[in-house]
Amino acid sequence: MRIEKFAKVMKERDFDGALISPGSNFYYLTGIRIHEAGERPTILAVNPKGDFHILAPSLYENVIEDVPVTFWRDGENPYAKLATIMHDLSLSDGKLLIENTMRADWLIEISRTVRMRPYPLSIVMKELRMRKDDDEIRLMERAAKVVDEVFNEILSWDLVGMTERELALKIELAIRERSDGISFEPIVASGENGANPHHEPGDRKLRKGDMVVLDYGAKWKGYCSDITRTIALGQPDEKLIKIYEVVWEAQENAFQTVREGVKAKEVDRAARDTIARAGYGKYFTHRTGHGLGLDVHEEPYIGPTEETVLENGMTFTIEPGIYVPSLGGVRIEDDVVVLSGRGKRLTKAERELIVL
Numbered sequence: 001m002r003i004e005k006f007a008k009v010m011k012e013r014d015f016d017g018a019l020i021s022p023g024s025n026f027y028y029l030t031g032i033r034i035h036e037a038g039e040r041p042t043i044l045a046v047n048p049k050g051d052f053h054i055l056a057p058s059l060y061e062n063v064i065e066d067v068p069v070t071f072w073r074d075g076e077n078p079y080a081k082l083a084t085i086m087h088d089l090s091l092s093d094g095k096l097l098i099e100n101t102m103r104a105d106w107l108i109e110i111s112r113t114v115r116m117r118p119y120p121l122s123i124v125m126k127e128l129r130m131r132k133d134d135d136e137i138r139l140m141e142r143a144a145k146v147v148d149e150v151f152n153e154i155l156s157w158d159l160v161g162m163t164e165r166e167l168a169l170k171i172e173l174a175i176r177e178r179s180d181g182i183s184f185e186p187i188v189a190s191g192e193n194g195a196n197p198h199h200e201p202g203d204r205k206l207r208k209g210d211m212v213v214l215d216y217g218a219k220w221k222g223y224c225s226d227i228t229r230t231i232a233l234g235q236p237d238e239k240l241i242k243i244y245e246v247v248w249e250a251q252e253n254a255f256q257t258v259r260e261g262v263k264a265k266e267v268d269r270a271a272r273d274t275i276a277r278a279g280y281g282k283y284f285t286h287r288t289g290h291g292l293g294l295d296v297h298e299e300p301y302i303g304p305t306e307e308t309v310l311e312n313g314m315t316f317t318i319e320p321g322i323y324v325p326s327l328g329g330v331r332i333e334d335d336v337v338v339l340s341g342r343g344k345r346l347t348k349a350e351r352e353l354i355v356l
């Protein structure tokens with residue numbers, strides 16, 4: 001079980017225990033998926049011997065089975081029960097790893113009930129999760145296949161006249177039909193809206209001559225994919241065609257730089273230098289990529305100062321973009337895994353500019 005490995009690393013690093021709220025780390029360690037715990041405290045407590053215990057609302061009585069668990073009912077005080085669990089696992093007063101995304105109200109109540117010295121859980125978890133095993137890579141390949149299929153389906157739709165919001169909804173449905181769900185809210189950014197890398201799809205109707213940035217992802221058994229393709233509806237502005245070529249080259253150069261032993265910042269530099277050489281440096285406003293796995297953004301990050309040395313099994317995106325205010329934007333993104341020392345694309349949808 002992964003908890004044993006986690007406990008071993010925790011012991012080596014001299015931590016006294018961990019408190020983990022629902023999310024990707026909880027799932028990674030236990031295989032238990034908690035859907036919508038919301039405000040009800042739900043916590044996995046682990047000590048360096050590998051002993052663990054879960055505190056959970058009674059709503060999950062039929063979900064959390066065959067593991068040490070204490071349920072609490074609405075109206076009861078969950079923090080008193082947590083204090084008993086922490087005492088039994090010898091976590092009280094210790095140097096504890098706390099889930100980075102734990103709700104502040106839970107953390108405040110816990111620290112009022114029990115003395116502890118908190119540290120972010122990510123400092124240990126990132127080491128465990130950054131290198132995927134063969135089973136995890138297979139699940140990521142499956143998630144990537146879904147987004148490739150959805151891209152081909154998008155190309156068959158009558159896009160002109162559709163609003164960004166309508167297209168985003170159709171993309172979401174197409175993903176949900178083929179997978180466990182979306183890994184994030186799809187981005188559809190048309191025309192000048194393409195200049196905003198995280199544009200929220202709105203009421204703008206897609207027109208002939210638009211470049212449209214499509215950025216979406218699927219989940220397969222918890223593992224995420226994330227793809228961006230930029231397509232043209234009819235002949236776009238010459239400036240955008242030039243920009244497309246530069247982004248395409250930047251993405252390819254970054255991909256070719258991926259090797260076991262290379263630092264993440266060198267992959268970023270390959271993309272950034274290509275864009276800067278073409279004169280668009282100031283319009284590339286984000287890192288080149290991010291790790292991908294149970295979370296859509298995780299280690300290793302592919303940015304200008306990232307010292308992480310790439311290793312086999314690491315999975316991340318390569319997604320340079322150029323964003324010119326009032327004109328629009330182009331981004332091309334693939335999911336990549338390091339295998340046998342080299343990069344392999346998991347997403348394989350067409351990268352040449354498609355003019356519909």
Ligand SMILES: CSCC[C@H](N)C(=O)N1CCC[C@H]1C(=O)O
Pocket residue numbers: 184197198215216226227228286287289290296297319333
């Ligand atoms: C999780 S929402 C954004 C998904 C997207 N593929 C993405 O990760 N990015 C778009 C612009 C840069 C990059 C990011 O780092 O946010």
